[in-house]
Amino acid sequence: MFSEMNRRSFLKAASVATATLANGMGWTRELGAQEMGGEEVTEIRIGAFYAIGRWYFDPVGVHVQPGQKIRWICRKWGGSVTAFHPSNANHELRIPEGARPFDSGILIEGNSPRARFEWVFEEEGTYDYFSRRHERLGAVGRIVVGSPGGPGEKPVGYGESAGRALIFRNVETIFSWLTTEKIVEQGSVAYPMELMGRTFPGQESHF
Secondary structure, three states: OOOHHHHHHHHHHHHHHHHHHHHHHOOOOOOEEEEEOOEEEEEEEEEEEHHHOEEEEEOOEEEEOOOEEEEEEEOOOOOOOEEOOOOOOOOOOOOOOOOOOOEOOOOOOOOOHHHEEEEEEOOOEEEEEEOOOOHHHOOEEEEEEOOOOOHHHOOOOOOOOOOOOOOOHHHHHHHHHOOHHHHHHHOEEOOOHHHHOOOOOOOOOOO
16 A cells, blocks of 8 residues: 555646646646746737637736746747737837837747747836737737836827728727726736637637
8 A cells, every 4th residue: 555655646746647638638728927947937828719710819918027027828820929019010009119029920839949939028018919910800918017008008099000000990899808907907817708709519719
């Protein structure tokens, strides 16, 4: 029979193995802040739900502090993490004016390093971003670093429209719903499936 020490070791190992298998099968998402070698990293997943024709970020809204790292993990090939900035396909500026614009490029899926993108946010303020191929489907997100502020607090389409990238209705819907007050209050805001479309019996998220 197992000794008490062996029994505890066995149960701990079984628990870790079960959690690992569950993550690999997509049964759990385990979103939010994680400790990675003493470093706090907030994870956001990029995925698709074909039943309602959506690509999306989840959580769609996150509140972090200056100097904190965020890691995006792509669950389906083709997503990107791209800041609303004129240098990115001439989008309107929706990140702090002193912040560097980020763009992951097209990400692949799985556990490859090319399926992940990380960024450390130094400047306080509001950061809006999108997926290059899926913006029209509502694949946008918002990050508040420290206190809200900057161009991201302005209404979508606030500036001169001539020559700018198109503003899609789904983008306006998400950002109108995803206020910075809600993000700061909740810390992490899940993607609003109930707002963006209905699911159907027997359909599973591809997230």
